[in-house]
Amino acid sequence: MESFGTHDGPGIRLVLFLQGCKLKCLYCHNPDTIENSGGTEYKIEDLVKLAIKMKPYFGKKGGVTVSGGEPLLQAKNLIPFFKRLKEEGIHTNVDTNGRILNNHAKTLMDEYADLVMLDIKHMTEEGYLELTGKSCKETTFNFAKYREDSGKKMWLRYVLIPGITNKPELLHAMGEHFKNYNTIEKIEIQPYHKLGIHKWEALGWDYKLKDARENTPEELEEAGTILKKYFKEVKIN
Structure with missing residues (x-):
């Protein structure tokens, strides 16, 4: 867990x-x-107590975010947790890749998640498979459509990797796909970094993006300019 x-x-x-x-x-x-x-x-109650202690720091905007991993794998147990947080007046947020849309996930989103942050991995099936190791990118878009139909708030997140996901045609495709969504408050561009390499090495796993470089300021600016044509707010983290 991370405070602040x-x-x-x-x-x-x-x-x-x-x-x-x-x-x-x-x-x-x-x-x-x-x-x-x-x-x-x-x-659950221990986590709720911890959140209550932090309420003075949350102010009007802050609260609790569940991330991962993929938090919706534990959607069943997140329901009573988020319910308690709502009883205490604490803002709730789910950071998800959108692969899970079962009844528990739907209940959590519909009744207890004030915000959903959805990670958009790639706009093509080939690219999605290469990046994530799984097929069927449509699961993410089905998830987004479900959230849109609920009328509840959503943010998008997109990791910008030079030569892989920062191609203008992909950014335009994402904008075109989501341009008529009313629930999307903003999209956050996550600049590519290599801060997790040491964790891969510690696990004995091969990090296959060793040769990928970080974004230049010009690339970040270009991506932001393209996405601003489609979204209310674009933030570069």
Whole structure:
């Protein structure tokens, strides 16, 4: 967990990184959360008490974000957790890749998640498979459509990797796909970085993007300019 998180939703937040993910993104900076086993068990009420202690720091915008890994793998147990947070007047946010849309995930989103941050991995099936190790990019778009139909708030996130995801045609394709969505408040561009390489090495895994470079200021500016044609707000983290 991370206290005083400032890049995981609005305001200052308590961020909980949950264990387990169905994807294995090449750039993942939390690879230690991919496997379903591991992690530390917490009682819901203990986490609620921790969040309550932080309320003075949350202010009007902050709150609790669940990330991962993929938090919706634990959607069933997140329902009573988020319910308690809502009872305490604490803002709730889910940071997800959109692969899971079962009844528990729907209940969590419809009734208890004030905000959903959805990671858009790639706009082509080939690119999605190469980046995540899984097929069917449409799961993400089906998830986005479900959130849009609910009328509840959503942010998009997109990792900008030179030569892979920063191509203008991909950015335009994403903009065209989402330009008529009313629930999207903003899109956040996540500049590519290599901060997670040491975690891959510690796990004995091969980091396949060693040769990828970080974005230039010009590339970030160009991406922002393109996306501003389609979205209300574009933020470069």
